[in-house]
Amino acid sequence: MDSEKEFLAGYDLEKYERPSVTADVAAFMVSSEDRTSYRRNPENKLLLLLIKRGGHPFKGMWALPGGFLQKGETIEECALREIKEETNVLPNALKPVGVFSEPERDPRGWIISNAYVSVISEESVEQVGSDDASDAQWFSVSFKQNGSGEYELALTYGDVELRALLTEEKSGFGVTRFRIRDSGGLAFDHAAIIAAALSSLRTDARNFETIFDFLPEKFTLTEFQKVQETIMNVSVLPGNFRRMVSGYVEETEEFVRGDGHRPARLYRRKQ
Amino acid sequence: MDSEKEFLAGYDLEKYERPSVTADVAAFMVSSEDRTSYRRNPENKLLLLLIKRGGHPFKGMWALPGGFLQKGETIEECALREIKEETNVLPNALKPVGVFSEPERDPRGWIISNAYVSVISEESVEQVGSDDASDAQWFSVSFKQNGSGEYELALTYGDVELRALLTEEKSGFGVTRFRIRDSGGLAFDHAAIIAAALSSLRTDARNFETIFDFLPEKFTLTEFQKVQETIMNVSVLPGNFRRMVSGYVEETEEFVRGDGHRPARLYRRKQ
């Protein structure tokens, strides 16, 4: 009877071909714009963090931060390490959105990507600034279905405008995949990863608990509402929104003053 | 200026260490039991497909069907190929549940697993039988939270009883991971994979569209209801259930007779 120990001693994984494995992160943030009038509240924008590729392949094109899995770390750890290295930003939360494993997806060879969505709170970005990471930028995001049922993903940063075109493929189980019709200048299959990430993020944003990851510790209910509306691209009447979140937040005794209108109470997450 | 072509010609992925990649599938089925009285409807059971490991490591223990990713296939294709090879069962739908990449999870070395949930309709199992796959068996599933907040996963097939104990870890974003306290005789970290798969399945089963993957083309509304109740481990009043699904199904002109009570109309999925 051969023991398990003996078996393992003679076992060699290297006999078989193996893929390289990467983690890519679609990191989103909601930022407040400049206000259009001294007493009007600021508008919000949904932003996505991209880096400009410095080397081949897809040199000079924009891509999601990410990189190769190293021995001794989990894929989540790899995702966090890479986004920190490449953009100096550290996410609050990571959520898997899928594995992209089409054999031809990377011109360098057999490379599969584990994609994650993540969320950055505005405060943590102020802290880090953009020192050594001048090739990392926040792009403003628009993701809509057009008349003919295709999805248009538009990412803009200053003069740079990336416009990708995708179609949706539903496979059983409510699983949807996006197929790239036009990558719009994004590297690899990252347009499809971003579409999947956005779609997952919008679903999650129904859950108020997810929104807290985008908010500072104390926030007004209007800020809360604007963040959800920005992510989900919908709008709710303020009175109804307050009622719906009332079970998830608790009052503080602080107020935000000086905005040319009634001061707003600051709330915090309950528990 | 070096061209992308030149770069790729000189590029060698093999310089870096790479993990082996597997796909594992938690395949569920809902089966009807023998009826306890000639006129009573059968009870339903949730079943999970496991295979008895014929080789090291974990020889003789039970595990999820799965295997190594091969060059030229996607991970979904790998999952379908492996479950077909090992159990001769072909799933209707596949849904990713997560990637398991803890460095120590497999004693053979650096192996990461992509886990999928899938659903088998009872009819497709009758067809295949269990010819060459006598080491593949359907285990009846129980997954409950006990008094102290831990999860108990019990899998039984005849005399074989596997009882795993797990704790739940919530990380931001509504992502939950299960940590194994006692693997209950399951190979690798498969107890945690099964817990994640069940938890994902139960969430999805709120959506009636998911349930259709468990059903034959024509079904009674009671069958429909029993399948959902079996998966989700809840119960609904029949009248209310009929109202809720009325938008998802359409009548046929056929009835099921001979059961010692009023015949039930067969329905089919709408569209």
Add this chain to the structure above:
DNA sequence: CAAATAGTGTCTCTAAGACAATATCAC
């Protein structure tokens, strides 16, 4: 007829949508 499921109708309660009304501040 008895046992069992199939199927319909109705009452209630809750949560969401619409909208009106009041409160409070900066200029």
Add this chain to the structure above:
DNA sequence: GTGATATTGTCTTAGAGACACTATTTG
């Protein structure tokens, strides 16, 4: 005071849960 947002309250409606009642079959 004016313009803007903050905050509260009310009316309505859609949907889920509870439950009662009728219909239909087989032994």
